[in-house]
Amino acid sequence: MKKHSVSEENYLKAVYHLEAAGERVLTNDLARTLSAKPASITDMVQKLTEKGLLDYQKYQGVQLTPEGRKQALSVIRKHRLWESFLVEKLGFNWDEVHEIAEELEHISSKKLVEKLDAFLNFPKLDPHGDPIPDKNGKIVYDQALVPLIELPANQPAIVMSVASQSADFLELLRFNNIVLGVKLEVKKRFDFDQSLQIKIPSRAAFTVSAQMAQSIKVKPVEI
Amino acid sequence: MKKHSVSEENYLKAVYHLEAAGERVLTNDLARTLSAKPASITDMVQKLTEKGLLDYQKYQGVQLTPEGRKQALSVIRKHRLWESFLVEKLGFNWDEVHEIAEELEHISSKKLVEKLDAFLNFPKLDPHGDPIPDKNGKIVYDQALVPLIELPANQPAIVMSVASQSADFLELLRFNNIVLGVKLEVKKRFDFDQSLQIKIPSRAAFTVSAQMAQSIKVKPVEI
C-alpha cells in the first residue's frame, strides 16, 4: 500500500462519487468534475489502470478496482473526519469546511487519522450528514433516507444529509435556515416546475426548487 | 500575497533556518538541507529571486527579502502550531510530530491557522520549546537560553528547548529521559572529548556528548 499523488487521489475520489450514480464512469464526466480537459483524463486513467487502481477500457469509461475503491474510501474518510474536526472543534460553519478539507484529506499519516478519529469520538456522520467510512473502508448508509423531492405531502421528516457541498447550494440552504436535524413537511407540489412548498414548525412556509429538493436527504418520521 | 508551491515554501523555510546561523546562505548548504542537487538549488533560487522573495547573487548565496521572510515565518508558524496540536490534543509524542507537521504546514487557509491558534489557547512555544511566531510574524526568543555545553558546572538549569528535530537526536533524548522542563546540573566536563556528566535530581548521573550538549538549550536558575 504505497502512497499516491494528490492528483491520483482526486481522480479516485471523483470516480468513486460518480460511480455511486450507477454504471461505468465516462471520460467527459470526470473532465467536468475534475475541471480538466478530456484528453488529460484519458492520460491519467491509463496511468491509474497500469497501477491497478482503475479498470479502463477505451471508449467505455472506467471502474474502480477493489484496491482503487479502498484508496478512494481512505481519502473520503479523511475528508469527512477533517470536516468534523473543523466544525466540532474549531467552530467553523458547515458551509466553509469543504475547501479546507480538500487539502487536509491528502495528509498521509495513518496514525494521525486514527488519533483524529479517537479525538472526535469516532463520529459516524460528517457535518453534512454523510457517513464516515471506518478504518477498513466500511461505510454504513442510512437506508431510510430519501431525497426531499420524493417525500409525500404532509409527511413529517427530518433533514439528515445534503448531497452537494457547492458554496451556492449551501448558501441557499442557509438563506432558508435549513440545517441538519430540522423537521419539515412538504405542503404542496407545483407540477409546472416540480418546486415544493415547505413548512418548518413555527416558521413561515417557503418554496424550494426541484433541484434543491433533489439534494436534500430526509428521513420520514412517524406522525 | 499570493500562494506558493510546497517546494517554494520549503526553500524559504530552509533559507530562514540557515540564515539564523549568520550571514548569506550558500547553494551547497541549501542543497544539503533540502536534499537536492546544487544545480537544482540554483534554478529555484533564481526563480524565487524573480518573485521578490529571495535576494540571490551569483556565487554569493542568498538572503531573504522582507516579503520572503514574512512567508517563511508564516510557514514556521503553521508548522509549530500543528506540532502543538498533535502533542496537546491528539496525544502524540514530541518526537513523532515533525514529519506530520511538514505536511500540515502547507495547508493554505489563513482562517484555519487563526482558529487553530485560538483552539490551542495561543501557545507561545511548540513542543520542542521553539517560539511560535504570531500572526504578524513577530517572534519572541528567550534571551536567557544557553546551549547546555556552555552551562557552568554545578549551575542548576531547566531544559527549555532543543535545536534539532532529527529522529536520532530525539531518540537519544528519550533514552536519557530528558524532557522539556526537567532540571539538571553539569557535574563534570571531560576535556578529552568535551563530553559532560549530567545530574538530574533523584536519578543516576549520566554522560552526554558535546554534540548532544550543543543542541540542548537550557535556562540557568537561581540556586
Added chain:
DNA sequence: AAATTGATTTAGGTTTGTCTAAATAATTAT
C-alpha cells in the same frame, strides 16, 4: 445506410521541479 454530431483518444507541447554532466568561478594549498 449515410451523414452529422458529440465523445474520446492520439500526438505533440508546456510548466514545474528535479536530475546529470560539463564548464567556470572561488578558495586553498603548495
Added chain:
DNA sequence: ATAATTATTTAGACAAACCTAAATCAATTT
C-alpha cells in the same frame, strides 16, 4: 603565484500533470 580542490553555474534531459489541435470512434438523425 600557480596549481589543485571545492563550490557553483550552465546546458540539456526527464517525469508528472496538465494543455490544444487533429484524428477517430460511437451514437443519432435523416
